[in-house]
């Protein structure tokens with residue numbers, strides 16, 4: 001056997017090919033072997049292959065060679081060591097070469113390096129294992145779903161010219177329900193069983209029974225998100241257990257491209273009913289607190305309210321007596337009496353209005369959302385405090401935007417925000433000589449409607465800025481420190497915000513600004 005000539009021929013092959021004698025001595029060694037194992041041909045020829053390349057499994061090599069002698073061939077995976085000490089996984093094929101007399105003479109080994117492939121497979125197994133582990137062990141309910149039929153439905157829709165799946169599905173809830181029926185459960189973890197019902201009833205089921213009618217839009221939006229290649233989708237929604245009971249859930253769907261390509265989808269569900277209930281309790285508490293604060297403020301304002309009501313009552317009494325006098329004349333002046341009676345009616349109406357306002361403020365009620373013009377609320381709050389502010393020598397100015405969009409809000413709560421801000425402003429200017437002024441301004445921009453309440457008082461100390469809205473933060477001797485905290489809570493429950501800003505023209509004083517989304521935007525985000 002001419003090792004050199006064979007070596008030349010084998011140099012054309014990409015796989016490692018070498019021939020060794022039955023004693024293990026290397027007889028030929030191609031270029032790919034030199035590349036793979038790092039031993040040049042001169043260094044390899046004549047060496048014992050097992051010593052040169054063995055990764056410490058002589059025992060099994062002897063067994064394998066015994067099998068080769070019996071069958072004439074062997075193939076399998078070997079761990080082999082390269083010149084630099086690294087261990088390679090080699091897919092090897094051995095074949096027996098016989099001499100002219102037919103007796104076994106040498107062994108030809110061809111080998112292909114599959115180290116990287118095996119490493120990748122091991123990594124994939126590890127990641128699949130990790131994924132399985134996560135799938136089972138996470139404290140959330142996980143579902144693997146087959147939604148390939150939905151993929152088909154989406155393709156049909158696209159062919160039919162539907163461009164925006166979000167809009168289309170929102171307008172066609174029955175189609176969304178059909179997509180639910182077409183989506184089947186492949187696998188669920190233990191948490192899903194604990195949350196929804198028996199595993200056997202969950203597997204292979206369609207997902208429709210788990211979606212109450214009212215949550216259809218959320219499913220539709222998640223399908224639209226998947227179709228738009230968003231990486232994931234999350235929303236709070238209500239879901240249904242197999243026993244028909246509903247609960248508040250955080251629903252998340254994840255669309256990794258490999259999974260979507262296979263038509264599968266991973267979703268997670270977290271039961272947030274307790275959180276939602278706690279929020280509702282907190283909301284009730286806040287409403288009660290807001291009410292308590294309002295009543296305590298009304299207490300402080302009693303003198304001024306009494307005065308407000310007294311004025312029309314006194315006017316009624318005066319006009320009434322004057323009317324009687326005109327009537328008691330020998331020739332009653334009926335025109336004069338008519339005019340006086342008109343004024344009496346108007347004053348009575350004024351008194352009734354004031355009382356209605358006070359009652360509205362004092363009554364406890366659940367927030368009642370209606371479409372409001374914030375300009376009206378500003379005017380009402382200023383009217384409510386008119387006497388109080390006049391008494392303190394505070395001049396007021398209202399600059400109201402003529403084209404203010406409506407907001408969706410509870411009228412009494414927003415009045416309370418404004419009254420709080422106005423009372424704070426008036427109190428802040430209490431110690432001043434003169435020049436007490438409050439300016440209220442309404443405006444609107446893309447973020448919604450904005451109201452600014454600005455005074456000419458001492459302003460807010462920089463170190464207090466961050467704490468103004470904290471509960472019980474007050475710099476006043478008898479302050480409760482709840483006014484601004486309640487303002488913030490009221491605005492946040494309406495989707496708005498409040499902050500203290502530097503007065504725009506650096507003229508001093510305090511400047512509070514709050515904003516609320518315009519009603520049409522609120523309606524839009526609800527869909």
Ligand code: ADP
Pocket residue numbers: 420424425426428455457458459460464468473474475476478479480481482483484485510
């Ligand atoms: P309280 O009025 O009971 O102190 P608030 O929450 O309404 O509670 O106000 C908290 C604090 O914010 C006040 O004590 C005051 O220091 C500051 N503050 C509020 N409004 C103004 C203002 N217009 N000018 C200066 N400081 C203000």
